[in-house]
Amino acid sequence: MTPSEGWTPDQPIVAIRDLHKSFGHVEVLKGIDIEVMKGEVICIIGPSGSGKSTLIRTINGLTPATTGSVTVEGQEVHDDNLDKLALRRKVGIVFQQYNLFPHRTVLQNVMMAPLLVLKENKREVEERARSLLAKVQLHDKEDAYPAELSGGQQQRVAIARSLCMRPDVMLFDEVTAALDPETVKEVLVTIKQLAADGMTCVLVTHEMGFAREVSDRVYFTDAGRIVESGPPAQLFEQPQDPRTREFLSKVL
Ligand code: ADP
Ligand code: MG
Numbered sequence: 001m002t003p004s005e006g007w008t009p010d011q012p013i014v015a016i017r018d019l020h021k022s023f024g025h026v027e028v029l030k031g032i033d034i035e036v037m038k039g040e041v042i043c044i045i046g047p048s049g050s051g052k053s054t055l056i057r058t059i060n061g062l063t064p065a066t067t068g069s070v071t072v073e074g075q076e077v078h079d080d081n082l083d084k085l086a087l088r089r090k091v092g093i094v095f096q097q098y099n100l101f102p103h104r105t106v107l108q109n110v111m112m113a114p115l116l117v118l119k120e121n122k123r124e125v126e127e128r129a130r131s132l133l134a135k136v137q138l139h140d141k142e143d144a145y146p147a148e149l150s151g152g153q154q155q156r157v158a159i160a161r162s163l164c165m166r167p168d169v170m171l172f173d174e175v176t177a178a179l180d181p182e183t184v185k186e187v188l189v190t191i192k193q194l195a196a197d198g199m200t201c202v203l204v205t206h207e208m209g210f211a212r213e214v215s216d217r218v219y220f221t222d223a224g225r226i227v228e229s230g231p232p233a234q235l236f237e238q239p240q241d242p243r244t245r246e247f248l249s250k251v252l
Contacts, residue, residue: 001086007074013038013200014059014169019068021054028054030224031068036169041201043211043232046221047247052204055221056171059202060091072169089118092167096174098158100146106133107142110161118165125164132160136190152183156190163194170194172203208252212236220244 012035021029028051036042044052057063058070061077061084070077072091100109110129114120133139136156146154155175162170172191176184188210195201195214205211211218212232219229220241228235228244236252239245 001073001075001083001090004074009038011074012036013073014202015069015071016059017069019055019058019070020066021051021058021063022066028224032226034219034226036200036202038200039198040216041195041203041214043215043218044202044204044221045206045208045211045218045247050221051224052221053173056093056173056202056204059169059171060093061087062093085117089165090167091169091171092162092165093171093173094155094158094162094175096177098154100154100157100161102146105143105145106138106149106157109146109157110164113161114164129160129164132163135193136160137186150183151179152186155179155187159187159190169200169202172201172205174204174206176205176207206251208236208248220247222247
C-alpha cells in the first residue's frame with residue numbers, strides 16, 4: 001500500500017472521522033474522531049464494553065465501519081478496492097491472546113508471515129527476525145516452542161512477529177490483560193522501547209501508570225463516544241467530565 005497521492009508525513013498517519021459502527025441494531029461506536037501523527041503514541045482507556053476493541057480493529061480493517069472514515073497515510077481503509085493485505089502489513093496488531101503456532105519454534109513464528117504471505121527472501125527475513133528477537137530480549141529463545149515460554153515471553157514473541165512485517169503503525173489491544181502480574185512489566189518495557197524508537201502506536205490499555213508515562217494523548221471512551229481527551233497529565237490529574245472522574249476513581 002503506497003500513501004495516497006497528496007498525503008505528506010506532516011498530515012495524520014491515522015485519521016478517524018465521524019466513525020460509526022453498528023452490530024445489527026446496536027450502535028457501539030457513535031461518532032469517533034481521532035488523529036494520530038507519525039511517531040505519536042496514543043492510549044484509549046474506558047470501561048469494558050465501551051467500544052475500544054471495535055475502534056482499534058477498524059484501523060486495520062478487521063472490523064468494517066458502518067459510516068465515517070478511517071484513513072492510514074491518506075488511504076481510506078474501508079474502501080473496497082484497497083489492498084487489504086498491504087494494509088495489514090502496514091498496520092500491525094497485537095491482541096490479548098497471542099495465538100502463536102504451538103508446533104513452530106519462536107524463530108519460525110516470527111518469520112512465518114513475511115515468508116508465506118509476503119514471499120520475502122528467507123535469509124533477509126531470518127536476519128530481521130533474529131534482530132527483532134534480540135530487541136524484545138528473547139535472543140536465547142529462538143529455538144524454544146511457545147509452550148516453553150511464560151505468558152510475557154510469548155507476548156513479546158507476538159510483538160516481534162508483528163514487527164517482522166515492518167509496519168508503520170502498531171495497534172495493541174489490552175496486550176497485558178491476560179498476563180501474570182510479574183510478566184506485565186517486561187511487555188510494557190518492550191512497548192515503551194518501541195515507542196521511544198519512534199513507532200506510531202495506538203494502545204488500548206488498563207495500565208493507567210503506563211498510559212500516563214508513554215502516551216502523547218489519552219482518549220477516554222464511554223458508551224461508544226470519546227468523552228474526553230488530552231495530554232496524560234491533564235486527563236489523569238484534572239479530568240473534566242464526571243464520567244472520566246468516576247472511571248479514574250475506580251481504576252487508579
Ligand atoms: P471494549 O473493548 O471497550 O470492551 P468492544 O468493542 O469489545 O468493547 O465491544 C463494544 C460492544 O460491542 C459490546 O457491547 C460488545 O458486546 C459489542 N460487540 C463487539 N463485537 C461484536 C460483534 N462482533 N457482534 C456483535 N456485537 C459485538
Ligand atoms: Mg476490548
